[in-house]
Amino acid sequence: MSFHGPAFAGTTAIAGIGATEFSKDSGRSELRLAVEAVGAALDDAGIAPSEVDGLVTFSADTNPEIEVARSLGMGELTFFSRIHYGGGAACATILQAAMAVASGVASVVVCYRAFNERSGHRFGTGVQSGFAAPTAENAQFSWYAPFGLLTPAAWVAMFARRYMHMTGATGEDFGRVAVADRRHAATNPAAWFYRRPITLADHQESRFIVEPLRLLDCCQESDGAQALVVTSLEMARDLRHSPAVVRAAAQGSGAGQHMMTSYYSGDLLRLAEMEVVARQLWGSAGIGPADVQTAVLYDHFTPFVLYQLEELGFCPPGEAKDFVRDGNIELGGALPVNTHGGQLGEAYIHGMNGIAEAVRQVRGSAVNQVPDVEHVLVTAGTGVPTSGLVLGVDR
C-alpha cells in the first residue's frame, strides 16, 4: 500500500443524502424512485441538478444515467460509471465518485441505487439458468442451479454450516445479529420494522429457509431508492451540512473469487474479498478497528456479519460468536452495528441506505446516535467482490 494513501482520502466528502420511503410496493417505476432519491440528495446538499457532472450506479441498476440526468434537468455529464457484482458495489460507488472528484474529472457526482426489489423482480426467487444465454456469467450457475442451490440464502448457507462446524458458533449466534438489527430498527421511523423488535426466541422459532439459515437470518426484500452526493471536501464545507469526509474507500476481490460460492479453495471460514478491502481501508485511513465508534456491516445474511467482524479485525478469527454474545454490537456496546436497523430491519437497498446511516452518524443526526463519533466503517455485499468505506468527521 502507498504510504500516503490515495488522493481522494481526506480530500473528498459525502455532502448530501436522500432516499424515498422504504416499502414493499412503491407503486412507482424504478426510474421515478431513482429520480426522487437523487433529487432529495441534491436538495439535502443544497446543490442544483445543473451543477451535477457525474453519476454512478450499479450495473445491476435498471436506471441509466442519462435517464436520471434528463429527468432532473441535469446538463452535461463528464463522468459516469457502473459497478458490478450486486451489493458488493455499494461502497465502490462512493470510491469511484471520490476518485473522479479528486482527479478533476468531475466536481459533483451523485451515486444512486433504485429498485422495486419486492414488488418487482425478487432476488430471493432464485436463478433460472435454463433459459440463459451461454455467457461465462450465466454458465457459473451451472454448478449450482441444476442441483437446487438457487438463491443467495442457499449459497451463503454452505459457508454458514462449515463455520458452525469449525468455530462452534450456533444458530443463536446468528440470531443475535438479527436481534440487534431489529432493536435498532424499532426506534427508526424510516425502518420497515419500526416498533417491531424481535427476541432471540422469535428468531429460533422462525422457519428454516436454507438450513442453517432461518427466515430471520435473511434480509428483507424492499422497494426504494437511496442517493448520495460526493464533492470535494472544500466544496462540501460551504454546503448545508457538515461534511462526511471520505477517509478511506476500497474495492476488493479475493484470490479464487466466485459469486457467493467461493467454495473451491480455502477453508470457507474467511471472506477473502473483505480481507482485501480491510487491509486497504486501515492502511489508507491510518487507523484501526479501535478507532471506529460504530459500523454498518452488510447484513444480507447474518452469518456473514460474524465473518466480517473477524475479517475487519474487531475480534480474532473464530471469536465473533463471543463478541456478539456479549452484546457488543448493540447500542451501548463496544461497537454498535447497523444503528439504522440494517437491511434486516430498515430496508434492503443493496447497501446504499447503510452509507446514508454512516453519514448521519458523522453529522450527529442519526435517530440512534452513537456518542462522540469520529469514524464510521461501512461495508458492502459479502461473498462477492465487494467494497468498503471509512467516513470521518471534518477536523
Add this chain to the structure above:
Amino acid sequence: MSPGTREPSLSAAATWSAPDPVNQPMIRHFVEAVGDENPVYVDAGAARSAGLPGVVAPPAMLQAWVMRGLKATQELERARAGGRGRAGTAPASAQDEVLARLDAEGFTSVVATNCEQEYFRPLVLGDHLSASSRVESVSDEKKTALGPGRFVTTLTEMFDQAGELVAVMRFRLLKFRPAAPSATTAATSAGATAGAATAGAATAGAAAAGAPARASREDLGAGMRPGPVLTRDNAFFFEGARLGKLLVQRCSSCGTLRHPPAPSCAACRSLEWDAVESCGRGVVYSFAVVHHPQVAGFEYPLVVALVELEEGTRLVADLEGVAPADVRIGMAVEVGFAPLSPEIALPVFRPSAPSRK
C-alpha cells in the same frame, strides 16, 4: 436469466369478463375432484374461524374463473379457421397472431412448459373477474430436448368487479419444430435410458425416493429443474455425466486438476486440457438443506453438499439416501448419476457403503 426478446408489437392486450362469478357449485366440483378437504372452501363458519371473510375459492382455481367456455371457444376457433392472416376478418388476439407467425416459421408443435400465478387477495363468493392478457415475450430460438423452438410467455392480469388487480398469471409454452426421428436420436435415447438404469442400480437404496421425481422430470421436459448453461468450457463435464463419468478437468501441460472448469490453467497458463475420471469417492466438506423457495423438479427438504473428492477438487451436488438430520461434515460419499433430460445427466452423491469406509 434473460426474459427473452420483447417485441412491442406483441403487447396489444385481449380483455374479457369471466362468464360466471366466483360460486360455490364450481368450487365444490373442483375441491371434490382434487380431493382437497380444507373446509374454508365450502363452509362459511370454518372460513370465518380461519380469519377469512367467508368461503374462499382455492387459489389454484384462478384460471377456471376466466375460461371463456365451450361456446365462445368454438366461435373463436371458427373465426381463426376462416380469418387467419387475412385483413378484414374477425380480429384475432395478439397471442393468436404470434402463434400463427411461429407456425409460419416452422415451429408447428406446442407444449406447455410452466405456469406461475401470484395472488394478491383470496377470491370470495360473488367476486366477478375480468382478465386482460397479452404476449409478454417471445424468446430467441432455443435448442430444446424436443427440437429447436421459441418460448412464448403470456401475461394475464385478473381484476375484480371494482377494477382491483387480484392476481397475475404467466403462462409459458414452447412452440417447436419436432425433430425427425432418426437412427442417431434413437441411439442417443437408448443410451440415456441405459445410463439411467445403471445409475438407478448404483444408487439402489436411494432409488425408491429418487426415481419418481426423476421420471416426472423427464416427462415434463423443458421448464422443470433448471439445466446447466452449456459453454465450450464446461460441456465436457455434463457429457461425461451423461456417460456415467464424473470428470475433473486436468491441465495437459502441468497436470493440475481444476473445478469448476476454466479455459486455462491458473498454475501454468496452458490452454491445453483434458479430463480425468474421478474415482467418485469423497467426503462432505459442507452442506445446506434447502426448504424455500420450492422449485419444480426438486424434492424438499433438499440436501445439497459441497463434496471434496479424493482427487482433491470440490464440487456441489445433491446428496441422496440420507435424512437431512443425519448428514455430517466429513461423511464419506460416492457418486451416481441422475438424468435431467435425454441429453443431460447430473452427478448425485449418496453415503458410501460402510464396508468401503
